[in-house]
Amino acid sequence: MAYFEPVIVLFGSSKSISTINLRLPVSFVFAIDETSLEELVTIDPPLASTTLRRYFIILLESISNDVFERLQTNHRVQIIYSRDMLTYVSSHSKLPRIINKQSQQFTLDLTADIVHFFTIEGEKQEKLERLNLVRLYYRQARLLKEWAMSFAKAEPCHILLIPLNTNQKNLNNAQERLQKICTKLNYPSVIIRTFDNYIPSMDEQSSCLLPYSQVLFHHEHPQYICELIKKLSPLRLYLYGNEEFILSEWSNLMINSETHVMEDEDNWCAFIENEYIDDEMKWNIGPKFGTKWQIKRIAPINLSELDKNLRFQSALHRAFKTLNQRQIEITAEIFDWYDRCIREGYLQLEPKVSIQQKEKPRETNISNLSRCIIRNPSSFDYHHTSESKGISFIWLDEIINSLDNNLNQIIEPYHWYFFNNVTQCIPYIENQLRQQNEIFLVVSGSLGYELFLTAYRLMSAIRFVYIYCSRLGLHENWIKYYSQIQGVFNDSLVLEEKLKENLEQINQLENRKQSQTTANVIQGI
Structure with a gap:
């Protein structure tokens, strides 16, 4: 019984290979020119070998049309990844995937493909009643998934600061003051985030606080995303200001889902004020913004008095004790969500194309989110403008x-x-x-x-x-x-x-x- 072993091939010059920073889930080899690349994927294994290699090729540099066509017809090649969408004409079904510029996300994409490969092979062997191979493939898939979860984790926080009718300057100042307050209460290592920190960016230098964050935000219902972030941030502070509108719809969704104020230590929220709030605004916050809110106790706590609030101190202490537990639970939930979406067809590993489309050259102007079926708008920040023009x-x-x-x-x-x-x-x-x-x-x-x-x-x-x-x-x-x-x-x-x-x-x-x-x-x- 032959066993299929996935192998990653990194193709490119020594300079290209030395500049890439990737975690790779399985063994890998290098190919620095087209000749060595073709030799690598076409060489036959020894007759006595029971291990057959299947290749996942990462193109760090472009290759010729002829070589690409031969890779497409090679049964040992599973998937081809590229920095840019390739423009080669091909009638074959192996669509090249785009390397996501965020290295962590690409590692997750690559790992998910190999997990899928192991799962499919396990299902084939199950039909042939080769139970030893079935257990081996399924175990490999499980171990790879656990490996990915070991580094691509959901990042919790102790305090989530959520702006309501306020501006960015007041939000930044409130975050700085909160840091000092927590340090005064002997919690200098406190993690304070704002909701925008969890929204994925196309900037390759930006950190990902949620596994599969881009896919999650573009395919899942916003209410579910809010519930995930609430579980990651047991202490949520909603910041009032003097603006006439709540600028972020995410803030609206978060506050609309709250049911209690300052009660449950594991799910604690409160309203705070940092800058001076006009009396007219302060006494009309409920009628102006809170008609759809489930909570009615909306009087804010002044930030200068927060360190004296015993309920805040107790909730902060509890947030430190449950940080690791929350990280593990939500990380597992997001990975299960992704697997379920792939399994049930809600997400596709690649866009569907017709035979006619396959025969046409592919355009180079395409989003670098390789798994997102729907083209997402740019990461331009629309929410923090001073006034409409x-x-x-x-x-x-x-x-x-x-x-x-x-x-x-x-x-x-x-x-x-x-x-x-x-x-x-x-x-x-x-x-x-x-x-x-x-x-x-x-x-x-x-x-x-x-x-x-x-x-x-x-x-x-x-x-x-x-x-x-x-x-x-x-x-x-x-x-x-x-x-x-x-x-x-x-x-x-x-x-x-x-x-x-x-x-x-x-x-x-x-x-x-x-x-x-x-x-x-x-x-x-």
Whole structure:
């Protein structure tokens, strides 16, 4: 009985190989030129050998079309990885994978592929009733998964600082003051994070705080992600400020899921204030922001008094004791989530292509997230702009491409931009947010659902979304998770009234800012 052994081949010059920093899950060999690469994967094993090699090739440099074609037809080659999407024409099914720029994520991708290889081989041997080989393959798959979990762990924290209606400057200052407070309480090694720390970035220098973070954020429901992060951060502090809006939709989702304040030491949350909060804002926080919150005790603790709060001290002590346990539990949960998604077909190891597409050259302009089926928007930070520079009105619907006069007159001197699919609409939304424009988005129910699932981080920066759909009850279950959705409408007159109300809200805010600016100028004179 032959045993298949996976081997990694690193192809490239000595300079390319010396600069790469990767953890590799199985044995590996080097190939520094095309000749040695082909010899390596074509050489026959000794007749007496019971081990047959199967190769996972990592191309650190480009190869010729002819060599690539021969690798594609070689039955010993399982997968080919490349720094860039290859442009070779091939009719074969071995699509090249893109090496993720974040080395940890690529190691996870590579390990998952080899685990999948062992699992498939085990299933084949099971059908042949070769039970010894079955146990060997399944054990290898389990050990590789445990190896990956040993270094790619979910990173917990003792305190998670979550901004509500505040700005980045106040958030940074509050984090510094919290560090000093914890040091004063004899916890100098405290880990304090903000929610943005957990959001994946395409920057290859950024650390990953969650295994499979990019795939998780782009394929899983945001509410589930919030629950994972809550389990990693048993002590959550929600920071008030003086802004008129809660800028991050993630903050909205987190606070909406809270049920108790300062009660459970293993699941403890509270509201805090760092900068001085105007009385008008302080006494109207509930009506202004908390209408959908489950918790009602929303009075903030002043940060200067936090070290005297015994409940905070007790929760902080408990957070230190449970740190390792939380890390192990959530790491295992995320790995199980990924395996289940692959097994049940929710995630694909590679995009599906038709025979016609396989025959066409592949374009080089493609995301470096090798496993993400849906192209994700850029990592541009839309949430921390000082103020809007303009207004953009977008209508996304498969059918509607013109409106009656009332809906046009309401937004004068602006006009509507119409789109009939999500793929075309996302780049336009992204461009408007880059220009710091306030967006009013009207979308059909089905396309709205698709838009929030495929580009949630982008959508979280839009404050005014309207679902225009004939079937009101069909979308009640999913829209409740997104506070920026102003409602579901099947009557254009009702939609008009809501648009007027929100536009008036924006105008009033702008007038107050202008009045304050004028007053400051007069005082300066």
